[in-house]
Amino acid sequence: MSQRSISRDGGRLFADPGQDGLLHRAFLRGGGFSAEDVRRSPVIGIASSASELNPCNAGLGDLAAEVKAGVREAGGLPLEFPTISISEPYTRPTSLYLRNLMSMDVEEMILASPIDGVILLGGCDKTIPAQLMGAISADIPALVLAAGPRPVSCFQDNDAFTVGDVWPVCEKRRLGQLDDEEWFAFEGRTNIGVGTCNVMGTATTMAAIAEVLGFAPPGSTLPAAASSARREIARLTGAVLTAADNPWPRPSELVTMASLENAFRVITALGGSTNALIHLEAIAGRAGLRIGIERFEQWSRTTPVLADVRPAGSFLLDDLDAAGGIPEVMRRLSDRIDTDALAGDGRRWSEVLAERAPAAAHPALRDTQNPIAERGALRMMRGSLAPGGCVMKLAAGAPAVRRAPVVVFDGLDDLYARIDDPDLDVTPETILVLRGLGVIGAPGMPEVGHLPIPRKLMEQGVEDMTRISDARMSGTSTGSVILHVTPESAVGGPLAKLRTGDIVEIDADAGTIDHCVPAAGFAAREPIMQPMTAERGYARLHREHVLQPDAGCDFDFLTAAELRTDAR
Ligand code: FES
Numbered sequence: 001m002s003q004r005s006i007s008r009d010g011g012r013l014f015a016d017p018g019q020d021g022l023l024h025r026a027f028l029r030g031g032g033f034s035a036e037d038v039r040r041s042p043v044i045g046i047a048s049s050a051s052e053l054n055p056c057n058a059g060l061g062d063l064a065a066e067v068k069a070g071v072r073e074a075g076g077l078p079l080e081f082p083t084i085s086i087s088e089p090y091t092r093p094t095s096l097y098l099r100n101l102m103s104m105d106v107e108e109m110i111l112a113s114p115i116d117g118v119i120l121l122g123g124c125d126k127t128i129p130a131q132l133m134g135a136i137s138a139d140i141p142a143l144v145l146a147a148g149p150r151p152v153s154c155f156q157d158n159d160a161f162t163v164g165d166v167w168p169v170c171e172k173r174r175l176g177q178l179d180d181e182e183w184f185a186f187e188g189r190t191n192i193g194v195g196t197c198n199v200m201g202t203a204t205t206m207a208a209i210a211e212v213l214g215f216a217p218p219g220s221t222l223p224a225a226a227s228s229a230r231r232e233i234a235r236l237t238g239a240v241l242t243a244a245d246n247p248w249p250r251p252s253e254l255v256t257m258a259s260l261e262n263a264f265r266v267i268t269a270l271g272g273s274t275n276a277l278i279h280l281e282a283i284a285g286r287a288g289l290r291i292g293i294e295r296f297e298q299w300s301r302t303t304p305v306l307a308d309v310r311p312a313g314s315f316l317l318d319d320l321d322a323a324g325g326i327p328e329v330m331r332r333l334s335d336r337i338d339t340d341a342l343a344g345d346g347r348r349w350s351e352v353l354a355e356r357a358p359a360a361a362h363p364a365l366r367d368t369q370n371p372i373a374e375r376g377a378l379r380m381m382r383g384s385l386a387p388g389g390c391v392m393k394l395a396a397g398a399p400a401v402r403r404a405p406v407v408v409f410d411g412l413d414d415l416y417a418r419i420d421d422p423d424l425d426v427t428p429e430t431i432l433v434l435r436g437l438g439v440i441g442a443p444g445m446p447e448v449g450h451l452p453i454p455r456k457l458m459e460q461g462v463e464d465m466t467r468i469s470d471a472r473m474s475g476t477s478t479g480s481v482i483l484h485v486t487p488e489s490a491v492g493g494p495l496a497k498l499r500t501g502d503i504v505e506i507d508a509d510a511g512t513i514d515h516c517v518p519a520a521g522f523a524a525r526e527p528i529m530q531p532m533t534a535e536r537g538y539a540r541l542h543r544e545h546v547l548q549p550d551a552g553c554d555f556d557f558l559t560a561a562e563l564r565t566d567a568r
Contacts, residue, residue: 010140011043011116014077024114033077040077042116044242047106049127051085056124056203057147059194059225063234067119067145070238078238083109086126088447088474096278096472097444099126099133100546100555101538106134116140117241117248120215123147123195123225125202125475128210129279135215136255136286137558141248143344144215145237146207148225149317150195155186163197163476164311166190174420175458195225198317199310201475205272206279211326212263213283214254214342218352222321240345249342255287258338261299262349264291265337266329268303268376270320271312273475274391274483277378278445282552288560293389293550297380297511304371306332308364311476313372315364324359327352332367381482383514384522385468385494385504388486388550392508393473398480400508402466403516404429408500410528411436412448420455428457431466431504435495436530438470438488439546439553443539445470445484450477466506468513470495482506482513484549489529491548496527 004019014024025038046067050060064080071078084102086095110118118138120131123146135142153161155169169186172178178186196203207221217236223229241248260280267276277296284291306329307313309320330337331353339350359365366372379392379400394400407430409415415434418424426432432451439445449469453462467481470488487493494515498504503516515522534543545555552559 008111009114011041011077011114013114014038014043015041037077040075042242043077043079043114044071044238045110045113045115045118046078046080046121047083047109047118047131048080048121049083049085049123049131050121051087053090054085054087054124055191055194056087056150056196057085057122057127060121060123060147063145063147063230064121066231066234067121067238070235071242073235074239074242076242079115081109081113086124086130088125094442094444094446095126096439096553097542099130099553100542100558102126102130103133103137103558106131107137110135110138110140118142119237119241120144123203125206125275128203128206129282132210132215132283133286133554133558136251136283139250139252141241142215142251143217143237143241144207144210145234146196146210146216146221148195148223148227148230149198149204150191150225151193152198152316153189153192155189160316161189162199162310162316163201164199167477171452171458174452175455193226197476199476200270200272200307200317201311202273202275203475204317205267205270205276205475208267208270208272208326209263209276209280211344212266212330213259214249214344215251216344218327218343218345219325220344222317222325224318244346246346248346252287254342255283255289256341257289259341260284260289260291262330262337262341264296264299265303265333266326268300268378269306269329269333271305271307271309271377274378274393274473275475277391278472278484278549278553280552281550282554285552285554285559285563288562288564290563290565292565293380293382296378300376300378300380302336303333303376304368305373305376306366306368306371308366308372311478312377319362319364323362323365327356328359328365331358332365335368379508379511381506381508381511381513383512385498385513385515386485387494388548390482390485390513392480392482393478394480394508398464402431402506403503404431404466405501406431406433406468406498406504408433408435408498409451411530415451419452422456424454424456426454426457428462428465431468433495433498434467434469434471435489435498436470438490439549440532440543441470441488441490441530443542445472445549445553447472447474449473449483450479450481468504486548486550488548489527490532492527492529494522496529497522497525499525
């Protein structure tokens with residue numbers, strides 16, 4: 001087939017009376033589409049990240065059928081296409097390493113295809129950020145359909161077993177407290193259905209961000225993956241984008257400093273994942289904005305935690321949904337967010353909230369007069385150990401101020417070789433440091449910043465210690481962990497010069513993190529840096545172009561050419 005034009009005319013190409021239009025229609029007819037089908041308008045692409053190599057997203061295949069039904073009911077032509085899919089448990093070396101590649105895949109497939117709008121089917125942690133980044137850069141009307149949380153399970157005496165309960169069981173196995181039979185039974189009880197992690201981890205945090213930014217219909221984040229509500233949301237998502245009377249807002253219109261502030265305040269109120277900081281900054285960068293850790297800190301400081309939901313709280317995502325979900329969180333924060341921002345049904349959030357009756361009182365969601373905490377658990381810090389910043393998710397009841405000697409581990413092999421050594425020189429006050437695991441060093445910042453408590457301290461009942469790393473942490477983990485230390489040690493950040501026995505001082509309330517080594521002596525030290533080899537292909541592209549966490553770990557050539565810091 002030869003084209004007469006190379007212009008990107010979206011779905012209009014199917015209506016072209018000439019050769020290009022005929023061939024567009026003819027190729028679909030060969031696939032079983034009727035003469036009426038190929039004349040439907042608009043043409044809505046369905047970018048699916050369903051994959052057997054990504055079990056969290058495996059249900060998206062069935063949901064795609066519902067999205068298509070919604071598009072058809074509204075008169076449009078749905079055309080599904082696959083993209084890269086990124087799985088947290090399966091993707092090596094790390095999932096973040098491939099996020100930017102997936103965003104490029106999404107962007108280029110949107111731009112290359114004869115479609116007028118796109119519905120992005122995602123779920124597992126990196127998939128929705130990658131899809132949003134790609135859609136913002138492509139800048140055609142887009143909505144997200146999240147896979148939804150998987151069902152909770154039961155194991156031993158826990159009849160509401162979530163992914164957050166997996167880690168303590170793994171620790172029991174590490175300590176020899178779980179036999180082979182129990183370990184095998186555990187394998188079959190961990191995940192009992194498709195869908196994303198069933199706590200307020202990164203996947204649900206990012207789905208909530210998509211909803212608040214206006215990329216998903218109000219109330220669409222929390223219904224379970226296999227529920228009738230999720231299927232209805234899929235159909236609605238297809239219909240609402242197709243049937244829009246007015247021009248649907250472009251992604252670049254949805255992402256403003258005000259909507260980013262809304263999104264961050266909502267996830268603060270939800271006790272969301274630390275990974276949101278990196279993804280929100282990358283999303284902002286695609287729209288020409290830079291948030292910066294000072295602004296994140298100011299938003300966190302002035303937003304109460306309202307949701308008592310796992311992994312940090314007590315209730316399940318289903319309970320939070322019953323308490324009113326994301327729209328109810330928006331309502332309860334309405335004195336500190338911008339409800340003029342657009343929602344994912346074509347209206348403003350103020351109109352959405354005016355139509356919904358306030359939800360009845362529910363213990364899973366407090367109000368601002370009676371919050372779980374007066375301010376968010378995320379503390380952004382800078383100092384001589386992290387000039388570009390870092391983030392701490394301060395565990396409930398943990399002291400905000402620490403001053404203690406460190407024990408330094410150089411990468412995972414060193415960590416696992418020594419962490420359970422009976423002779424390891426640690427006390428409960430020691431600060432554990434894991435370096436060499438940043439976005440370039442690992443590469444891709446594996447979720448290992450939540451390094452294990454040394455066995456001999458666990459046996460004494462120690463459950464939390466201060467830990468510092470240039471890695472990330474799973475949104476399903478908790479603890480007093482300082483992450484995303486920037487710049488990372490692999491590029492010579494101060495972490496690379498830290499030595500076991502040095503004193504580190506942390507004041508999470510003041511937002512500072514410093515080593516207490518005299519400046520001249522510290523500057524004279526040789527940094528400990530692993531040699532990096534990435535001579536070809538994507539590994540080389542990543543090493544040469546990826547930005548540090550304070551710039552969202554995006555590639556320098558994918559962010560907008562100019563970044564504004566003052567825009568609302
Ligand atoms: Fe896929 Fe948690 S591992 S959502």
